[in-house]
Amino acid sequence: MVEPSVEAQATSETERDRLDWARRIPWPSLTVFYLFWAIYVATGCWKWTSYNAHVHLAWAMLHGQFHLIDPPGHFEMIREAGKAYVAYGIGPTLLMLPFVAIWGLSFHQALFAAALAAWAVALWWSTLGLLKADLKARLALTACFGLGSLFWFYGGQNGNTWTIMHVVTVWGLMLAIRETLGKQRGWIVGLGFGLAVLSRQAVLLSAPFFLVLLFQGKDWRKPLGFAAGSGALLGFGAFYNFARFGNPFNNAYKAVILETTPAHLVPWGIFHVNYIPQNVQGYFLRLPEQLASFPYFSPTLDGFTILLSLPALVYLARTDYRQRLNQLALLACLGIMGLYLCYYWSGFAQFGRRYSVDFLPFAMLLIAMPTKDRLRPGLVLATLAGIAVEIWGIGWWFSKGW
Numbered sequence: 001m002v003e004p005s006v007e008a009q010a011t012s013e014t015e016r017d018r019l020d021w022a023r024r025i026p027w028p029s030l031t032v033f034y035l036f037w038a039i040y041v042a043t044g045c046w047k048w049t050s051y052n053a054h055v056h057l058a059w060a061m062l063h064g065q066f067h068l069i070d071p072p073g074h075f076e077m078i079r080e081a082g083k084a085y086v087a088y089g090i091g092p093t094l095l096m097l098p099f100v101a102i103w104g105l106s107f108h109q110a111l112f113a114a115a116l117a118a119w120a121v122a123l124w125w126s127t128l129g130l131l132k133a134d135l136k137a138r139l140a141l142t143a144c145f146g147l148g149s150l151f152w153f154y155g156g157q158n159g160n161t162w163t164i165m166h167v168v169t170v171w172g173l174m175l176a177i178r179e180t181l182g183k184q185r186g187w188i189v190g191l192g193f194g195l196a197v198l199s200r201q202a203v204l205l206s207a208p209f210f211l212v213l214l215f216q217g218k219d220w221r222k223p224l225g226f227a228a229g230s231g232a233l234l235g236f237g238a239f240y241n242f243a244r245f246g247n248p249f250n251n252a253y254k255a256v257i258l259e260t261t262p263a264h265l266v267p268w269g270i271f272h273v274n275y276i277p278q279n280v281q282g283y284f285l286r287l288p289e290q291l292a293s294f295p296y297f298s299p300t301l302d303g304f305t306i307l308l309s310l311p312a313l314v315y316l317a318r319t320d321y322r323q324r325l326n327q328l329a330l331l332a333c334l335g336i337m338g339l340y341l342c343y344y345w346s347g348f349a350q351f352g353r354r355y356s357v358d359f360l361p362f363a364m365l366l367i368a369m370p371t372k373d374r375l376r377p378g379l380v381l382a383t384l385a386g387i388a389v390e391i392w393g394i395g396w397w398f399s400k401g402w
Contacts, residue, residue, distance in 0.1 A: 029122045036146050037118035040156030043394050045114035050074065051160035052109040054092040058100035061093065066244050075161075078244075078252045085244055087256050088161065090237060091199030092168045110159025116171045117155025121146040123174040124364065130181045133372035140379050141371065145364050148386025149310045150352045153393050157351075165199045166357045172196030173203060173361040180213050186222040189214065190229020197230070198237050200358050205335035209328040209362070261344075271342045279341045283353055299393055301349040309352035309389055312382040313363065318370040326369055332362040351393040 053075050056068050063069065067083035077084040086093075095116070100107050124145050128138045145151060151170060154163045175192030179185055189210050196203045214222040238248035245252055257270055268274050286304050288297040307313060319326050336359040347354040371379045 026126070029126050032125045032142065033118045033122040035118075036121045037115055039147070040114035040117050040152075041111060042156075043152070044157040044398070045110040045159045047110060047158065048108060049110045049158055049160045051162075053086050053088065053161045054096055054164060055100055055105060055107050055109050057086045057090070057093045058096045058107075059105055061097065062101055066240060076256070078256055080245065080252070085252070087251075087253055089165055089197075089199045089201065089251075090240055091172070091195045091197075092164045094195065094198070094233075094236075095168065109164060113159030113164040113167050114156055116164075117151065117167045118146075120151070120155070120167070120171040120174045123171070123178045124361075127174070127178045127181060128368060128372065130178070131368060131372055133368065134374050136375035137372050137379070140375055140383055141364070141368050144312050144367065144379065144383040144386060145360070147390060148312065148383040149360060149364075150354065150357050150390070151360060152387075152390040153351050153397075154354060154357050157394055157397060162354075166354065168199040169196045169203055169358050170361055172199065173206070176210060177361055177365070180210055184214055184222050186214055186225020186227075187229040190226040190231070191233065193226070194230035194233030198233055202336050202339045202355075203358055205339060206332035206359075206362065209332045212328055213325070257344075266344050268344075270344050271339070272344070273342055275344050276341050279343070279346070282346050283337070283341070283356070295392065295396070297392075299351055299396055302346055303348070303350045303353045306353050306356045309356070309386070310360075310363070311385040311389075312367045312379065314382065315367045315370050315379070316363070319366045320369065323369070326366060329362040329365040333359045333366070336362075351397065352389075 050072065051074070053068075053071075056071055056075070057066075060066060060068050067085055068075075068077070071077060071084050075084075076087050078087050079085075096107065096109070096112065099112065121142060125138065125142045128141055133141065146155075154166045155170075157163065159167075172192040172195040176189045176196070179188045179192065193203075193207070193210055210226060211223055214226055241251050242248045254270055258266065282303060282305075284305050284307065286302075287308070288304050289300050290296065291298055316330075319330075321327055321330060337356070340355045340358075343355075
């Protein structure tokens with residue numbers, strides 16, 4: 001028997017290494033990412049948005065300051081001692097820093113927002129694998145989230161200052177959820193959660209979901225890792241507020257609202273239980289406005305019920321709430337939505353109810369649990385109905401030139 005040469009052995013080992021490397025690449029997740037990135041870019045994020053406040057903030061931070069450098073006049077800003085500050089969460093800015101360092105103010109925020117949105121869909125696809133979802137159900141649930149919910153509109157319509165904050169929030173929560181249900185590396189969960197909170201503060205109320213699931217088995221390293229990852233980011237957020245306004249808990253957003261909003265719209269301040277009736281009507285009962293001609297319905301800038309924007313929510317009634325995971329996901333949904341129900345403002349201008357996007361990852365978990373074992377005709381119909389709603393919204397915005 002002839003022994004293989006040293007060169008042949010080396011070639012064989014190299015080939016095996018290449019095959020091992022190829023097997024480690026999550027090809028299905030990459031396919032999902034590129035597919036949805038292409039969709040989101042094609043439906044609006046190819047356009048440059050002039051509402052790119054986070055790019056300007058990243059540029060300022062790269063120059064060693066938190067106040068904007070010659071900001072455009074159309075930004076919503078906080079002015080203090082002759083300086084202009086961004087009035088929103090810093091989460092998207094932190095993710096953009098390395099890219100703005102390369103491309104400067106010419107960095108295309110909308111393309112970046114579409115990429116993060118597509119990444120969030122890929123994370124959801126991966127999470128469904130951890131939940132051992134049937135392949136056909138997994139495909140349907142991925143389409144339900146990425147195309148059949150408001151995430152398509154807010155991830156792929158224009159990538160402006162307001163929408164990218166929702167995108168980063170969903171991406172951060174999806175990263176944290178996927179890691180919590182997977183390897184449970186606490187620091188990764190904490191980083192995802194922290195970036196979500198630095199984008200939309202209301203999602204802080206979802207913290208019990210991660211803490212309880214990480215603490216199962218009484219392994220302190222996991223929740224400590226979560227505390228370290230999220231604490232580092234939230235600590236920076238506190239420093240950011242202190243450096244601007246001398247108070248780690250003051251982001252000046254309240255002052256901006258009270259200064260720019262007519263008093264009759266905030267009779268009880270920014271948050272109050274007296275706002276609950278008007279918000280319940282908006283979140284659950286408000287319907288689109290009827291028109292006399294095609295397309296026969298107008299979404300209106302004040303939005304409409306979440307039952308129409310995500311028809312698959314009907315499956316929440318079939319979810320088994322005896323399971324701890326479902327209990328915690330429901331608690332996260334109720335906590336975030338409960339805060340928004342007490343908020344003075346609906347989210348105008350918007351398609352659907354844009355604040356509902358912030359608890360969408362937890363709602364998708366609750367939708368997936370009773371539908372993941374096999375493809376159900378009801379899920380397909382709900383997904384197709386949701387896709388039709390999103391196409392209507394994106395088409396309406398495009399026709400209006402918004």
